[in-house]
Amino acid sequence: MSNQKIPVEKYSTPEIASKSVAKEVAALIQKNNSDGKNTVLGLATGSTPLHLYKELIRIHKEDGLSFKNTITFNLDDYYPISQDDPESYYYFMQQHFIKHIDILPENFHIPDSNMPRESIEIECAKYEQTIKDSGGIDIQILGIGRTGHIGFNEPGSSRDSRTRLVELDKITRDDACSNFNSLENTPKYSLTMGVATIMEAKKIILMAWGKSKSEIIAKVVKGSITNEASASFLQSHPNAKFVLDKDSVSRL
Numbered sequence: 548m549s550n551q552k553i554p555v556e557k558y559s560t561p562e563i564a565s566k567s568v569a570k571e572v573a574a575l576i577q578k579n580n581s582d583g584k585n586t587v588l589g590l591a592t593g594s595t596p597l598h599l600y601k602e603l604i605r606i607h608k609e610d611g612l613s614f615k616n617t618i619t620f621n622l623d624d625y626y627p628i629s630q631d632d633p634e635s636y637y638y639f640m641q642q643h644f645i646k647h648i649d650i651l652p653e654n655f656h657i658p659d660s661n662m663p664r665e666s667i668e669i670e671c672a673k674y675e676q677t678i679k680d681s682g683g684i685d686i687q688i689l690g691i692g693r694t695g696h697i698g699f700n701e702p703g704s705s706r707d708s709r710t711r712l713v714e715l716d717k718i719t720r721d722d723a724c725s726n727f728n729s730l731e732n733t734p735k736y737s738l739t740m741g742v743a744t745i746m747e748a749k750k751i752i753l754m755a756w757g758k759s760k761s762e763i764i765a766k767v768v769k770g771s772i773t774n775e776a777s778a779s780f781l782q783s784h785p786n787a788k789f790v791l792d793k794d795s796v797s798r799l
């Protein structure tokens with residue numbers, strides 16, 4: 548394990564790794580709740596954060612952690628897609644996290660995948676402003692796509708990119724295709740926070756599990772910063788870390 552440009556925490560399983568992340572998130576919420584302050588979380592979808600959400604729900608139900616003073620901003624969603632579509636990230640978040648905790652409905656934010664195309668620019672700028680108005684993201688949770696993307700910041704996304712409409716990479720659409728039955732039905736576009744939006748978070752935790760992520764993890768942890776893999780920009784964040792299992796860490 549040499550030449551690492553981002554701090555890495557290694558765990559034997561995704562469950563144990565996620566419990567450690569959940570503990571960290573819960574501790575911040577708990578502290579802010581006692582200090583009468585809000586906590587602002589940046590959230591991700593995909594299979595990677597599922598254990599984290601499960602554990603946070605458990606802490607809420609069994610240990611009484613309240614999310615009443617928590618504000619969340621999701622990274623991205625497909626565009627266009629209906630919120631009732633089980634493949635939409637809106638639906639995913641409701642099913643796997645939001646409906647199980649006591650967060651106020653108005654404090655859950657996700658880019659609106661039904662907005663008309665002509666409103667995208669203005670609505671994306673509003674999304675950025677709402678994050679700023681909430682005080683900025685305290686902890687940003689990330690997964691990583693096989694193209695090295697964070698959110699949907701596909702290869703070519705610049706360091707100063709902001710919340711916007713992006714065209715999905717062929718590899719990303721191939722990976723998502725099984726959920727949409729065919730490549731033809733797989734969305735071609737998404738709305739995503741930009742690299743600059745993500746980099747403004749006070750703390751960033753990227754999680755990755757399994758052998759299929761090991762190659763891209765090695766590239767972004769040891770390689771140079773490049774807009775070919777937006778996760779590599781995290782090397783220049785003052786408070787970012789990767790939380791990995793024994794398989795995703797295997798090529799480091």
Ligand code: GLP
Pocket residue numbers: 591592593594595596622623689690691692693697698699719
């Ligand atoms: C999508 C999402 C990313 C996510 C990635 C990996 O591309 N936009 O935010 O990190 O998928 O998904 P998974 O966690 O299922 O491997």
